[in-house]
C-alpha cells in the first residue's frame with residue numbers, strides 16, 4: 001500500500017473505527033464512563049410502559065385513498081410517526097434484509113472495517129456512536145454501516161461484499177422500499193395539496209441506508225443507542241426486529257414506545273419534510289434505548305435530497321397568512337450543519353427565516 005496522505009489518514013481511521021465499534025469490545029465489560037450520559041438525557045428507569053399513547057398504524061392496502069391520506073396526514077401532524085402494513089414489500093424480502101444486516105454486524109470488527117474501507121469518498125462507511133465520535137463529550141451505544149443507494153449501478157460497487165448475499169438482497173430491498181417511499185410521498189403530497197412531481201426529482205434523488213446495531217448493554221438506564229434527534233431527511237422508512245423494543249418517540253413531554261409489529265414498516269417525517277411543508281408536518285423527535293438481554297438491529301432507509309438540491313417551503317404552501325418559516329438553502333449546507341451541531345436549537349436558528 002502506498003503511503004500517500006489520504007491513504008494514510010484513511011488507514012488510521014480504519015484502525016480506530018475497528019477498535020471503537022461497541023461490538024468489538026463490550027463483551028463482559030461494565031459500562032465505561034464515556035458512555036454514562038448526563039442525568040438530563042439519561043433514560044433512567046425502563047421496563048415500565050411509558051405511555052398508553054399508540055403510534056397509528058395505516059393499512060396501505062385499503063381502497064379508500066382519501067381515508068388513507070387523512071390517516072397519514074393526521075399521524076404526521078400529531079406524532080410525526082406512523083407504521084404501515086399491506087405496503088407491498090414482500091415479507092420474505094424484509095426477513096432476508098434483516099438477516100443479512102444482522103450477519104454483517106456479527107462479522108469480526110476487522111472484516112466489517114475492510115468491507116467499508118474501499119471508498120475514500122465515503123459513499124459507504126462504518127461508524128460508531130454518532131458521526132462525531134472524535135469530538136463528542138460522551139458516546140452512544142451503537143455501531144452503524146451506512147451507504148447510498150442510487151443509482152444502484154454506481155453505488156453497489158461500494159457496498160460490502162461480505163456477507164456474500166448482502167449486495168443481492170439489499171439491492172432488491174432498497175428498490176422495493178424506494179417504491180414504497182414514492183407511494184408514501186405521493187399520498188403526502190396529495191394531502192398537503194402539493195404537486196406529486198414536487199418529490200420526484202432532486203428532493204428524493206439520494207436515498208441512504210443506515211444499518212444500525214445496538215449490542216446488549218450492561219446498563220440501559222445510563223446510556224442510549226441514539227440520543228433525542230430528528231432525522232435530517234424527508235422521510236425515514238425503518239425496518240426493525242419483530243420482538244425487540246428500542247425506538248421511542250417524544251410527544252407531549254413523554255416518551256412513547258414504537259411497538260414492533262412483524263412485517264410493518266415504521267415511517268417518520270424528517271426535518272427536511274417539515275421545511276418543505278412549511279411546518280405543517282412535524283419532524284418527529286425520537287431516540288433509541290438499549291436493552292441488556294439482546295442485540296437489536298434496525299435498518300433505516302432515508303429518503304434524501306441530492307447535495308445541490310434546494311430545500312425550502314413548497315411555494316403553494318406559502319402566502320400572506322402563512323409566510324415562509326424557513327429559508328431556502330442547498331441540502332448540503334443543511335446537512336453539513338447537522339453533522340457538526342448536536343444542538344437542535346442552533347440548527348433550527350440556521351434554517352428559520354429571520355422574520356419567523
Ligand code: OGA
Pocket residue numbers: 210212226231238240246247286287288298299300
Ligand atoms: C435513525 C434512527 C431508529 C432505530 O437511524 O435515525 O432513529 O430504531 N433509528 O434504530
Ligand code: NI
Pocket residue numbers: 229230231236286
Ligand atoms: Ni432517527
